[in-house]
Structures are given as C-alpha cells and as structure tokens.
Amino acid sequence: MTLEELFAPYGLKAPPLPVRGITLDSRRVEPGFVFVAVPGVPLPHRKPLDGHDFILEALRKGAIAVVGERALALPVPYLQVADSRLALAHLARRFHGEPDRRLVLLGVTGSKGKSTTASLLHHLLQGAGVETALLSTVALRLGEEARPPMGHFTTPEAPEVYGFLREAADQGLEAAVLEVSSHALALKRVEGLAYRVGVFVSFYPDDHLDLHGTAEAYFGAKALLVERSELAVLNAALPHLERLKGRPHLLFGPGGEVWGEGLREEAEGLRFTLHTPWGSGEAFLPMLGTYNLDNALAASAAALAFGLPLEGVLQGLATFRGVPGRMEVVQKEPFRVVIDFAHTGKSLEAALQTLRRTTKGRLLLVVGAAGERDPRRREDIGQVAARLADKAFFTEEDHRTEDLGAILQAMAEAAAREGGTYELVPDRKEAILRALSEAREGDTVLLAGKGHERTLERGTLALPWDERAVALEALRALGFRGQGPGPGQRGL
Template sequence: MTLAELFAPFGLKAPPLEVRGIALDSRRVEEGFVFVAVPGIPLPHRKPLDGHDFIPEALKRGAIAVVGERALALPVPYLRVRDAREALAHLSRRLHGEPDRRLALLGVTGSKGKSTTASLLHHLLQAGGGGAALLSTLGLRLGEEARPPLGHFTTPEAPEVYAFLREAADRGLKAGVLEVSSHALALKRVEGLTFRIGVFVSFYPDDHLDFHGTPEAYFGAKALLVERAELAVLNAALPHLERLRARPHLLFGPGGEVWGEGLREEAGGLRFTLHTPWGSGEAFLPMLGAYNLENALAASAAALAHGLPLEGVLEGLATFRGVPGRMEVVQKEPFRVVIDFAHTGKSLEAALKTLRATTRGRLLLVVGAAGERDPRRREDIGRVAARLADKAFFTEEDHRTEDLGGILQALAQAAEREGGTYELVPDRKEAIFRALAEAQEGDTVLLAGKGHEHTLERGTLALPWDEKAVALEALRALGHLGQGPGPGKGGL
C-alpha cells in the first residue's frame, strides 16, 4: 500500500511512497515506516514518555511520514489527529487489508482465567477441524504452529495484532481467538475489530487499579469487548450483569444456560456433567483445580455458540494438553515441583489450596510481586503466602525500576502480620535453588508468578528467563531430579 492510499481516508494528500510498516516505538522504525507519536500514560510510579519527543529519532531511522496530536511542521508528510492511539489502530487495519473481515473473531477477557480459556477455546476449534489462530499471553498459534508471544503484553499493540490477523487470514484459517486485556481495550490496541463472540470469564474489582483508577473504570474497559461482539458469552456471576445482558448473550455457570454438575476432582483432572442448550454429556478435562471448571464452561459455551457440535466439544475437552506455566508439573517424585502464573493474592490462594489437597508433606512457595503495579497486590500476596504455605521464599518478579528491597519488605511485613515463615532471597534463581534444596519427600514446591514468561525485568532490562529450565537445572544440580510428568504433559 502507498502512503497516498493509507492517508486518503484522513483527507491528507501524500506521495505514492510504499509503506513498509507502522510503529509507535521509534526504536522499531525502519526505512519506509510510518511513525505514530503516541502520548504516554501517566502512572503513579513514573513520568510518562511521549512519542512526540522521539520523532527526530524516527526520522533518522527512515520514517517516511509521522502521525501525531500536536501542531508540528516536519520535513515529511504529517497527519495530525485527535487521538493517536485510535489512528494507530485504524491505520494498521487499513495497511493490512482489514483481515478481520476474513476471520470469525472470538475474544476472551477476564480478571483471571482468560489465558486458559483462550487456549482451550483455540484447542476446541482446532479439534473441530475449522482451523484457527490464537493470540494470547502464552504465545501465538497459526493452526498448530506455535510461536512465542509478541513482547510482555497480554495483547500486543495494534500493528502487531493486525499483522498477525493478516497472516492468519492469508493462510486460509477461518477463526481467530484473541486474549484481550483491559489495558488493550482501554488503549485501543484492538480498535476497529468486531468480534463474533466476546467471552467475559471473570471479574475481580481490585485488579489493575493503578492503571484504571476505579473498579468501575476497570469493569467498563473489559465490558468494551462484549459491547463490540455479536454474541456475548458471560459468566452468570459477573457484577453489573444487567448492563451486559442488553446484547444477545449466553450465560455460563450456576444459573446459566451452560453449566456443570457433579464436579469430581481426580488425580488426572476434572470430571463433570456438561449441560447446554445443545444437550448434555459427561465431560473430562485433564487439568486440576476446581476453578478450571469455570474456564471449561466458558470455552465450551463459546465453541458451541460458534457452531461446534456437543460431541466435538466433549472430545476436545478430554484431549486438551494443558497450558504451559499454568499448574505445570515439572517433577512428581520424590517431591512435586509445580510452576504457575499466579501473581495476585486471589490466584495464589486458588493455586495453594488446590495443591494443599494433594500434598502429603509441606507446601513450599517461591513468589514475588511485580514493580510498577498496584502496591496493594504485595499485601495480598504476602498474607496469602503466610496463611497457606508452610514456608515462603520471597524473591524478585519483574521489579522493573522500583526498589526490589522495598517490594520484598512489603511482602515480609504482610507475612509477619499473619505469623508466616519466610526467607527473603532477592535473586530468583537462588530462591528456586534454596526452596528445592529444602524440599523433602512428599512436599510440594510451587514456583509462582512467572509461569510461561520468557523475560525477567530488572530495572530497564528484560533479561531472558525460563522458569522451567531453571527448576530443572536446580533439580539436576541438587541430585533430586526424579519422576517428571511425562513428555509433553502440562497439568497435574
């Protein structure tokens, strides 16, 4: 596409230069790119950056045009807009040929469970033979081809979203499952997309208040997904349900049209009777944790509404291989080692309670709290760790530019108020080694907070990180490497 064609809907005449890409990060600009100068987001812990300050760098790197919100005179075509983020999304969509028109999009949002639900929904669509793409925190999938995630965001920026959807459509895939965060909705990373189905899995009002400010604003951001969907698949326990039910909808959970009965937690997973408007059947999901029933109901409801038969959904549930970094067992014996992404008080509580039920010995925990996030999260994590783990090793978890010592002290103070036992080990690798060295037969060691992530953020650096690889290294070094979960297995 040429620059003239790209800018035509905005009324700006431009030369017919070939556009090779769009970027809002000046470091990613290449020859032939359009640079969009986005104002930064004010947060309590830091001054925001402003893309307008990086226009000179973008021009040096070869930007052929600039989009921004200020009145500027530049040596290249300049499109001034009211909202640069909104323009970024619409320009990205236009550059990539409106790929969403060729795909049935299913979006998944929620405070907890959205990654698991999105991955399970993608698996159900794939098992049903339709061919689907997946964009999530855990990574990308084009059919069965897996790729690493695009950066540290749950939902990447608009240029990456639309480029991925374009590739999925060009490959002939019929559907796309997108895990959509509240940040992505508020920051217009998915602006312009219309979802065939929007799934709202869960809502915890105390999440992400450092960004959204109030529970009402946080809920409103998530509600944008279902407001843009042809059909909303909603947890019957959501607050403000009357607001969401104004659209065509399908409810799941107790009191909904799709619900589970007779849940039985077995060593290999969950068994329950799945009831739906399309019929009922006995279901098995090879994942532990009663909370995963909610994720299974959400994914099943969306798949059925999309047109999959009940038999196909039941077969797909039974063949799901779990989610990397979500209650992933690294070793079973002589003591169990589990990796989970739990990084809030509520998610950590659910993980610890699930593991406690099947732990013969002590329950040891390695956990931290992220920097540049709501400080109240540290209080919650510290209290839960003290109450539910026999011993916690408090360590780093993406402290970013915040003082790690201050974060660890906040965790320790919360744990002390609960009378918990803990150690402060600033280096995460050392904390994992110490916890595994202390573990004995029958114990469970939970490594919480990082899960699937491939970076560890220290200061302004994003260092390579692989929690599973570090755990296996420690087990080998300590001579404890025992029986694992088996090749390729996820869950418990």
C-alpha cells in the same frame, strides 16, 4: 500500500512512497516506516513517556511520515489527529488490508482465566477441524504452528494484532481466538475488531486500578468486548449482568444455560457432567484446580455457540494438554514441582488452596511481586503466602526500576504480621534452588508469578528467562530428572 493510499481517508496528500511498516515504538522504526507518536499512559508509580519526544529519533532511522497530536512542522508528511492511539489502530488495520474481514473472531476477556479459556477454545475449534489462530498471553498459534508470545502484553499493540491477523488470513485460516485485556480495550489496541462470540470469564474489581482508576472504569473497559460481539458468553456470576444482557447472550455457571454438575477433583484432573442447551454429557478436563471449571464452561459454551457438536466438545476437553505456566507440573515424584502464573493475592490464594488439597507433606512457595505496579499487590501476596504456604521464599519478579530490597521487605512485613515462615532470596534462580533443596517426599513446591513469561525485568533490562528450564536445571543439580516436555513444549 503507498503512503498516499494510507493517508487518503484523512484527506492528507502524501507522495506514493511504499510503506514498509507502522509503529509507535521509535526503536522499531526502519526506513519506509510510519511513526505514530502516542502520549504515554499516566500511572501512579512512574512518569509516562511521550512518543512526540521521539519523533526526531524516528526520522533519523528513516521514518517517511509521522502521525501525532501536536501542531508540528516536519520535513516529512505529518498527519495531526485528535487521538493517536485511535489513529494507530485504524492505520494498522488499513495497512494490513482489514484482515479481520476474512476471519471469524472470538474474543475472551476477564480478570482471571482469559489465557486458559482462550487456549482451550482454540483447542476445541482445532479439534473440530476449524483452522484457527490464537493470540494470547501464553502463546501465538497459526493452526497448530506455535509462535513465541509477544513480550509481556496480554494483547499486543494494534500493528502487531493486525499483522498477526493478516498472516492468519493469508494462510487461509477460518477463525481467530483473541485474548483481549482491559488494557487493550481501554488503550484502543483492538479498535475496529468485531467478534462473532465475545466471552467474559470473570471479574475482580480490585485489579488494574493503577490504569483504570476505579472498578467501574475497569468493568466498562471489559464490557466493550461484549458490546462489539454478535453473541456474548457471560459468567452468570458477573456483576452488572443486566447491563451486559442487552444483546444476544448465553450464560454459563450456576443459573446459566451451560453449567457443570457433580464436580470431582482427581489427581489427574476434573470430572463433571456438562449440561447445555445442546444436550448433556460426562466431561473430563485434565487440569488441576476447581476454578478451571468456569474456564471449561466458558470455552465449551463459546464452541457450542460457534456450531461445534457436543460430542466434539467433550472429546476436546478430554484431550486438552494444558497451558504453559498455568498449574504446569514439572515433577511429580518424590515431591511435586508446579509452575503457575499466579501474581496477585487472589490468584495465589486459589493456586495454594488447590495444591493443598492434593499435597501430603509441606507446601513450599517461591514468589515475588512486580515493581512499578500497585504496591498493595506485594502486601496481599505476603499475607496469602504466610497463611497458606508452610514456607515462602520471597524473591524477584520484574522489579524493574524499583528497589528490590524494598519490595521484598514489604512482602516480609506483611507475612510477619500473619506469623508466616519465610526467607528473602533476592536472586530468583537461587530461590528456586533453595526451595527445591528443602523439599522432601510428599511435598509440593509452587513457583509462582512468572509462569510462561520469557523475560525477567531487572532495572531497565529485560533478561531472558524460562522458569521451567531453571526449575529443571535445579532439579538435575539435585539429582532429579523432572517430567520432561510440558504442554506445547519441546524437551530441554
């Protein structure tokens, strides 16, 4: 596409120069790119960056045009807009040839359970012969081909979203499952997308208030997915449900059209009777945690609404290999080692309660709290750790530019108020080794907070990180072998 064609809908005359890419990150600019200057998001804990301050850097790197919100005179074509983020999404969609028109889109949002539900829905569709892409926190997939996730974002920026969908469409895939965060909806990363099915899994009103400000604004951001979907699959326990039921919908959970009966949690997973408008059947999901029933119901409802037969859904549930970093068992004997992404008080509480039910000995915990995030999170984690773990090792988890010692001290003070047993071990690798070295037969060690993530943020650096590899290395150093490859992973 040429610059002239890209800017035509805006009425800006531009030369027919070939456009090689679009970005809002000046570090990614290459010759032939269009740079979109986006004002930063104001958050309580840090001063936002402003893309307008990086225009000269983008020009030095070869940007052939700039988009921004200020009145500027530049030596390249400049498109002034009222909303740079909105323009970024529309330009990215146009640049990539509106790939969403060639795919059936299924979106998944929620405070908790998005990644598992999206991954399970992708698995169900693939198992039924529907070639499907997956864009989620934990994985990118083009059919069965796996790609590494795009950094820390649940949903990447619009150029990456549309670029991924373009690749899926060009490969002839039929559908795409997108994990859609409230950040992505509020910050217009998925503008222009419409969904055949939109799934709203869960809602916790005290999440992400540093961005949204109020629970009402947070809910409103997630509700945008429902508004853009032909059919909404909704948790019957959601607040403000009447507000969401104004369009075609399917409810799951108690009181809904899709629900589970007779839930039994076994060592290898969950068994229940799945009831749906398409019939009923006995289901098995090889995942730990009774809370995964909601994720199974959500994915099943979406798959059935898409057109999959009930028998195919039941077979797909039983063959699901799990999600990397979500209750992922690294070692079973003589003590169990589990990796989970739990990084808030509520999610950590659910993880510890789940593991307690099947732990014969002590429950040991390695956990941190992220810097440049709501400070209440570290207190919640400290309190939950003290109440539900026999011993906690408080350590780093992306402290970024905040003082790690202060974060650990806040967690320790919260744990001390609950009478908890804990150690402060700033280095995460050392903390994991310390916890594993204390474990005895029948114990469970939970490594919480990092899950699938592939970086550890210290200061301004994003260092390579693989929680599973670190755990396996520590186990080998202690004379254990671990369980080998995890879900969707190769052996180490």
